[in-house]
Amino acid sequence: MTTPPQPDPRLFNEDLAPATERKWGTYSIFALWMSDTHAISNYAFASSLFVLGLPAWEVFVALLAGITIVYWLMNRMGHAGHRTGVPYPVLARASWGVYGANIPALLRAVMAVAWYGIQTWLASTAVVLLTLQLAPGLDAYNHNSVLGLSTLGWVAFMVMWGLQAALLTRGMEFIRKVQDFATGPVVWLVVLALALYLVIRAGGDISLTRSITGLSGAEQARQSLIAVSLTVATFLTLVLNYADFARFTPDHRSYRRGNLIGLPVNFTAFAVVAVLVTAGTISVFGEAIYDPVKVIQKIDNPVVTVIGALAFIVATIGINVVANFVSPAYDFANLAPKYLNFRRGGMITAVLAVVVMPWKLYSSALVIQYFLGALGAFLGPLVAILLVDYYLVRRGRIDVDALFSADAAGAYFYRRGYNPRAVIAFLPAAAVSAAVALVPAFGVVAPFSWIFGMALAGGLHALVSGRGRSAAAAGPIPDGIIPSQVRAVATEEPVSVPGVGVGPAPVPAEGS
Numbered sequence: 001m002t003t004p005p006q007p008d009p010r011l012f013n014e015d016l017a018p019a020t021e022r023k024w025g026t027y028s029i030f031a032l033w034m035s036d037t038h039a040i041s042n043y044a045f046a047s048s049l050f051v052l053g054l055p056a057w058e059v060f061v062a063l064l065a066g067i068t069i070v071y072w073l074m075n076r077m078g079h080a081g082h083r084t085g086v087p088y089p090v091l092a093r094a095s096w097g098v099y100g101a102n103i104p105a106l107l108r109a110v111m112a113v114a115w116y117g118i119q120t121w122l123a124s125t126a127v128v129l130l131t132l133q134l135a136p137g138l139d140a141y142n143h144n145s146v147l148g149l150s151t152l153g154w155v156a157f158m159v160m161w162g163l164q165a166a167l168l169t170r171g172m173e174f175i176r177k178v179q180d181f182a183t184g185p186v187v188w189l190v191v192l193a194l195a196l197y198l199v200i201r202a203g204g205d206i207s208l209t210r211s212i213t214g215l216s217g218a219e220q221a222r223q224s225l226i227a228v229s230l231t232v233a234t235f236l237t238l239v240l241n242y243a244d245f246a247r248f249t250p251d252h253r254s255y256r257r258g259n260l261i262g263l264p265v266n267f268t269a270f271a272v273v274a275v276l277v278t279a280g281t282i283s284v285f286g287e288a289i290y291d292p293v294k295v296i297q298k299i300d301n302p303v304v305t306v307i308g309a310l311a312f313i314v315a316t317i318g319i320n321v322v323a324n325f326v327s328p329a330y331d332f333a334n335l336a337p338k339y340l341n342f343r344r345g346g347m348i349t350a351v352l353a354v355v356v357m358p359w360k361l362y363s364s365a366l367v368i369q370y371f372l373g374a375l376g377a378f379l380g381p382l383v384a385i386l387l388v389d390y391y392l393v394r395r396g397r398i399d400v401d402a403l404f405s406a407d408a409a410g411a412y413f414y415r416r417g418y419n420p421r422a423v424i425a426f427l428p429a430a431a432v433s434a435a436v437a438l439v440p441a442f443g444v445v446a447p448f449s450w451i452f453g454m455a456l457a458g459g460l461h462a463l464v465s466g467r468g469r470s471a472a473a474a475g476p477i478p479d480g481i482i483p484s485q486v487r488a489v490a491t492e493e494p495v496s497v498p499g500v501g502v503g504p505a506p507v508p509a510e511g512s
Contacts, residue, residue, distance in 0.1 A: 007404035007486045011098055015333055015342040017487040018085035018400055021173070024248040028176050029258020030266070032245060035179045035318030036238065037267045038187035040122065040292060045234070046271035047278040047290030049227050053213030054220055056275045062224040064268045066231025071263040073232075073239045073383070078255040080390045081243025083482050084400050088241035088327065089334035093403045095389035095461075098410070099417030102335055104382045104426075108240055109331035111375045113349055116324035117358030120160050123316035126293065127156035130309035133302055148359050164317055165350045168325050169343045172248065175321055187318070188270075190311035194295065195273045198280025206279040212288065226447045233450045236379040240386070241327040252479060325349060377437040380450035381429035381457030385422055388458045393465045396477035400484040421464045429457035 007017075024032075049059045084091055089105035096104060131152065132139055141151040149157060167178060199206060215223070249255045274292075281289040281298070289295050296308035325346060332345035340348070390396060402411040414420070433453025436442045445452075 005405060005407065005489075007401075007490050008406040009338040011093075011337060011406060012404045012486065012490060013333065013337040013341050014487070016087060016090050016330070016337055017404075017490070018484045019247045020487065022085075022248050022250040023173065024176060024245060024258075025250065025254045026257040026261070028180055029245065029249065029255050030262040031176075031180045031185075032258070032322055033262025033266055034185065034188065036322040037262070037270055038191070038315050039119075039319040040312060040315060041319075042234075042267075042270065043191070043274045043292050044290050045230070046274040047288075049223070050275045050278050051212070051288045051290050052223060053215035054223055054227070056279065058220060058224055059227070059275055060268060060272060062227035063231055063271045064264060066228040067235075067263050067267045069228070069232050070235040070239065071259050073235075073387075074242050074259045074263065075256055076387055076391070077239055077242040077383075078246035078249070078259065079252065079477075079479075080386075080396075080398075081246030082249050082252060082255060083396065083478070083480070084243070084398055084403075085247045085481065085484070086400065086403060087244045087247060087330040087334075089331050090403050091243045091398075092386060093412050094394065094398055095385055095419060096422045097414040097417045097419040098403065098406060098412050100414070100419050100422065103423075104240075104385075105331040105334050107375060107378050107382065108237070109328035109349070111237065112324045112328040112331075113352045114356060114358065114361060116320055116328070116349055117353035117356050118362050119316050119320045119324060120164060120353060121157055121358045121362065123313050124153065124156040124160045126309040126312040126316075127159060128152055129293070129297075130306060130313075131156065133305045133309070148357060148363075153359075160313070160316075161350060161354065164320060164325075165347065167317070168321060168329075168350075169346045171342065172326070175326070176248075179318060179321060187311050187315045190307060191270070191273050191277070191292070194292070194308075195276045195280065197299075198277055198284055198295075202280045202283035205283050206276065212282065229447045229451070233376065233379075233447070236376075236383055236450060237327075238323055240379060240383050241330070244326050244330055374434045374438060377433040377449050377453060378426075378430045380433055380453035381426050384429070384454040384458035385425055385461045388461045389422075389465070391477065392462050395475065398482055400482050401486045404486050421461065424464050425457045425461035429453045429460060432456055 046059060046063060049062070050056055054062070080091060081088075088108070089101050092101035092104050095101075128142065132142065138152055141155075142153065144150050146154060168175065246255045249258075274290075277292070277295060278288055278290050281287065281295060285298055289298065293308070293312065296304055299305075328349040329342050329346035332348045333340045333342055390398070399411050405411075405413070406417065407413060412419075430453060433449045433456075436452050437446050437449035442449075
């Protein structure tokens with residue numbers, strides 16, 4: 001067997017190298033989705049559809065349809081992540097070039113940093129609520145303003161910031177253990193208890209078949225389609241970087257089963273509970289309340305307030321781990337692997353999350369709509385390029401070692417490290433998707449902007465890459481893990497490898 005050249009230090013470090021330890025079994029992937037779906041934003045989304053006027057059963061059907069599409073996309077991306085064993089920015093080198101992959105990686109990272117800060121700040125408001133419940137005298141420090149936050153608000157924010165930084169920068173294996181036993185299950189217990197309380201208080205007087213606003217049948221159908229589309233759009237961030245997690249699964253069955261239980265089953269069940277709670281508030285409080293924090297405040301019980309605040313803090317840590325921390329940690333590490341690893345990339349994420357002052361971002365509807373909305377419109381094209389390249393252009397044939405080579409003759413060097421075909425596919429698709437999402441004239445189809453972007457980018461990439469397909473990229477897509485020597489060559493420690501003989505020993509990646 002020919003030994004590949006030494007990986008280029010501008011493209012390689014132990015965290016970006018193919019995974020050696022694969023401990024993310026079915027339950028860990030299920031817990032991953034519990035951590036993500038048990039967020040206040042997902043709860044509020046499901047509840048808001050009910051408040052808007054969709055009957056409860058129609059909310060469930062719409063969300064189930066949307067999350068089933070997400071499930072299919074996750075399995076497709078999981079296949080690539082599992083087989084290559086590399087994180088998203090490294091996988092993107094196959095379609096974008098070894099340096100061009102920084103373009104989609106940074107777009108993903110910018111969005112994650114903004115939402116990491118916003119979620120941290122939202123959790124800090126629960127810390128303020130908890131603090132004032134336990135020590136009402138501190139309310140005096142909650143009415144001034146320093147850069148938009150009160151003194152108590154700053155303390156709460158930095159407490160959340162420090163807690164997350166201490167937990168999340170300990171690596172992927174520690175993250176797996178935390179989410180397995182804390183972030184997902186805890187929130188389920190609290191929300192179920194809240195639903196049970198309200199159903200009992202309502203005396204079972206909860207209708208799952210009527211529209212509380214009297215929406216017409218046609219409008220219900222339109223809102224259901226929008227709900228399906230927005231469900232998919234919400235998860236496109238994680239579809240894009242799902243390789244960050246699937247790379248640690250021991251077999252295809254692990255991520256597929258974990259995705260099935262965690263997405264169609266768990267997500268829909270959580271939506272059912274959210275709608276039950278919202279329906280219960282109508283009977284108990286005389287109004288539909290779709291914000292769970294306000295529901296807890298309405299109950300006006302110190303014990304409930306404390307438990308609820310702690311649960312929402314845990315929920316926020318969970319979603320920040322899955323959606324807003326892991327991806328930018330890898331994305332920033334990919335910028336300068338010689339100097340940045342997973343931990344340092346994570347700290348950059350945490351620091352930038354303070355610099356952007358997320359409370360100001362979140363308080364401006366205009367900023368949220370245009371800044372984050374435009375970035376979100378890019379996700380569809382990025383997902384399409386990655387999937388079309390892997391499934392249609394290459395048919396799953398990836399040279400993992402070449403992903404770490406800056407040799408001008410390398411398989412993924414293209415033109416100075418950039419693949420012009422990916423750029424040609426991305427730019428017009430992103431422009432169309434952003435226009436559909438943001439221009440008022442397209443308001444009717446704005447919720448479906450990702451579909452336009454994904455279809456256009458995927459079609460263009462398949463078209464311009466058609467000539468580049470080789471005879472080897474034909475036939476069925478392989479399922480086996482792609483062998484790689486890149487980590488072994490980097491460490492140069494001899495060891496016996498089954499089926500290969502004596503070769504350099506793999507060293508477990510930091511944070512894997």
